Amino acid sequence: MADTQGRHKLLVVGGGVAGLEIATLLGRRWRKAGAQAPQVSLLDRDFAHVWKPMLHTIAAGTRDISQQQTTYVAQAHDSGFSYQPGEMCGLSRATREILIAPMLAPDGRLLVPARRLPYDTLIMALGSQANDFGTPGVAEHCMCIDSRQQADAFNREIRLRILQCLAQDTALSIAIVGGGATGVELAAELVQLMQTAVAYGAAGLEARISITLIESGPRLLAAFPQDISAATQARLASLGVVVKTATRVSAATADGFVLGDGSVLPASLRVWAAGVKAPDFLAQIDGLETRPGNQLVVRPSLQTTEDPAIFALGDCASLSLPGAARPLPPTAQVAHQQAQHLVRHLPAFITRGKPLPDFVYRDFGALVSLGEYDAYGSLGKFGLLKDVTFKGRLAQLSHVMLYRTHQARLHGFWRGSLLWWIDFLNSRLRASIRLD
Template identity: 40%
Template sequence: MQEKPILAVPVDARLEQSSTPRKTQIVVVGGGAGGLELVRKLGAKFGRKHYDIILVDKNLSHIWKPLLHEVAAGSLDANLDEVGYRGHCYRWGYRFFQGSLDGIDRETRTISLAPVHDDDGKEVIAGHTIRYDYLVLAVGSISNDFGVPGVKDHCIYLDSREQADIFRTKLLNNCLRVSRAMMANPGADEQVKVAIIGAGATGVELAAELYNAAGALRHYGLEVFDESRLKVTLLEAGPRILPALPEKLSAAARHELNVLGVVVKTETQVIEARPRTLITSAGETIDADLIVWAAGVKGADMLAELGLETNRRNQILVHGTMQTLDDDRIFALGDCASYTPDGAEMPIPPRAQAAHQMASTVFDNIVRSIKNRPLKTFVYQDKGSLISLSRFSTVGSLMGNLVGGSLAVEGRMARLIYTSLYRLHLLGIHGWMKGLFLMAIGRVNRIVRPRLKLH
């Protein structure tokens, strides 16, 4: 039997007879970069007196998705950088509910959440519903395996902190195996083989970060292990890596990867994944101890079942106001949304900067809607792309459509700007005071904490 919707205030006979007005309830599903920034702004704007801001997420904490490759390699301790929703909501005046979106009833303006279970399968939170006056879907994206056989069973995705932790554990176990084998037989030619499918930002950054981690392991108990024991193969179906960057920068990044020892294979399409083996369209077999799939993203399958219009990648189609095509009370932003500006051939790309800008537009339009004012149309400002090759290099293009993407940057300047992107994210979700404080703590941690997370 389905529970009654969770309302802004408890409903009983006394309240129903009371003249106390019902709070306006704004529900945001998804605590990623865009969703978390949005609820912070809404909470700071409206407070708790007349409005009830609710964040729903299946996890208990947030970590910036562009950092997951560092978590996977062990270069970043997610425990230090994650944001707990319960503490954050107390600070910024919204409420948090743990759960996964299970459906939307647009007639009653409620969403249903699936039950939450613990590791033993025991139900912790029963399935329930939440009322909304305005609903924002910001659930992000998942890896798109394009239906390639065996990928789901034999490859690791980097969509979440849990998946990054699984990869790191498997990586360290394989490094330990090779180290022990070489200690037992110094002449042995042992290697940890990692294959990465997809040479976009995630694949390229992970490949470089792995060599950074491998070079540091000798200081943490693996005395005979170094970068030469690591073999990373980066596979790309297209003609070059980092297709979003100008060809010159793509070539520069490939050169840096080659110097590190990464084997880069372009125009190589994977058609099947098997245990510890990949099969390409050319009939080549590639052996690997660990296989990472980073070849594209799509919306979660459940998005196509909500009764809202979606594209073939399960992304929700939205107007320029970020409202869904089917319901003006429902907004969508970030990777789960698809918006193609008038005159554009392609929709806005699923990138962190797009989610940040969309969150600002949705915030403005919810405020305008409440005040019965005309809504704004989202205008995407492409700030360019930056790719971090760990401590070795950074490449990218700045300003994007402001100067035609012609301002190329490399080296220390690019690294400084890349680091500033995360700092802007901290300011967006914490505000200026706490954001600056966390930046200072981050500098101290780089000095006093170990370089790698090994547990």
């Protein structure tokens, strides 16, 4: 379907790492090509983008959300695509339209009624969320940090709890379920928040706050090499975090977690950071093939198995490469590489009908940062130094460079560099934690 001027409609759903990079880079390319170039649109339910691996710092308040977010309206204006606010809730392949849920105000007022958006080519980059695996009480009693809004809500709550803890001389017990990168990094950032608050005058806070990290598997960071898992657990323990591995949570309550052995772990603030699944509405979406975690099954070209006009990538896609024992992991590295693949090859597919080559994944390793305390990395399976692990300042710098590279892709080299310089100045001039 094309508009009256014959412009091809490329619709990207999801403004995360992959979706925003595609909309930005293709928007810039086609803006220079004139009025007959394809039209790029981006749909997202939020109004700003935050690099997902940074959400735990927003949640803890060790990073300022206003400095680290990219508003979609401004990015669309600068990059030549159009931004559409809203949340996708369905799909009509017959008419090539997506269904968008009504937009409601916090008090329940209807702001924008349900509507539809047409597409000629659809890219699903919806990301993922924590998976509670049907555990009773999680939805009612736990907080998550899967989005900018959730991270900001958690930060507001943790600041209120700390104020209450100090004013009433009470204890604050925080329990995090999930020993992957999100849970591990959040635990370290909360320690940094606590210690910085003490430096600002919150005397005795360390004695009143306890942090527990719960992992159902035998070790933390199961996707990392064994030595990184062991070093991370030891470092967290040295910071005062209680780590419980091989511990299953059977239920969440208003007072804590019920563990698999029937014991109860008290926790006044509960965070669920375990498991990964794509949005639930994808499980039954107009005949497209999905996996149990709601992921859309795609071919090596990143086209869905049932519709070549629909692509999926990142956390909401399931791609099993030839010879691989399992699908690619839901990481920012995979999402970025898939986005770059589509940026390179979609123009020829859309304008000339040229088939897309198969996606080739290169495992450059993984990084985990424990805030200002330490960082660990592995070089993965690619290159001459494959499987090498490293730690300390080199790992911290590598983690920083991942984010700065992402900023440079969105804003260009010079503007990205300026943002880095502004962050450096703010770190010297402003409070190192959120105090408002």
